[in-house]
Amino acid sequence: MPPSAELPGFLHSVAPILDRWGYLALAAVIGVESFGVPAPGQTIMVAASIYAGAGRMNIYVVALISFVAAVVGDNIGYWIGLRGGRKVVHRWGKYIFVTPERLEKAEQFFARRGNRIIVVARFIDGLRQLNGVIAGITKMPWKTFLLYNAIGAALWVGWWTTVSYLLGANLVTIIDHAHRYKWPAIALVVLAVATYVALHVRHVRRRRARAAASAPVEENPA
Secondary structure, eight states: OOOGGGSOGGGGGTHHHHHHHTHHHHHHHHHHHHTTOOOOHHHHHHHHHHHHHTTSSOHHHHHHHHHHHHHHHHHHHHHHHHHHHHHHHHHHGGGGTOOHHHHHHHHHHHHHHTTHHHHHGGGSTTHHHHHHHHHHHTTOOHHHHHHHHHHHHHHHHHHHHHHHHHHTTHHHHHHHHHHHTHHHHHHHHHHHHHHHHHHHHHHHHHHHHHHHHHSOOOOOOO
């Protein structure tokens, strides 16, 4: 394995364990993160993919292990939520920083979005660690959870392994530059959303006005 110095920026935190344990570290960290433990699963997957780009690991093995570990970990979380429910999470969650408040917020967000949130939960920090537990607590059918969870894990692994493998250490530089323009980008998004909402409201009002104007006028009896 390459020395830790080959991994720039925030990836230094996972370099020692990846250097020593390789694929086993990748599977373990992603697996435990997936059932609620706040571990750097995404970070170690990015680091392993960069190693693969340098010829130190196999990108296909990295992707396969990451996918299997994510699905298995989420299903362990599902079983914990289904069998133990909130009592177990509230009793033991504090040891892995899963507070009742954090669980409640994630569960409310989960309830509003339905099954679709399982797919995108992998890309959202906090939900990535808790989506299996919450699905179990809410008694989502296991086959439904398994399907959506596998799709989400495949998209998550596919995106980060591909981007990290192709960009290599340049990925960290790109992320650093992106952070510099974070607030202007947020402002543009907010402006775009506000513009869309204003145009939509104006369209709805005009449509209602046209409908009211075209409606037949009721005649008063003589």
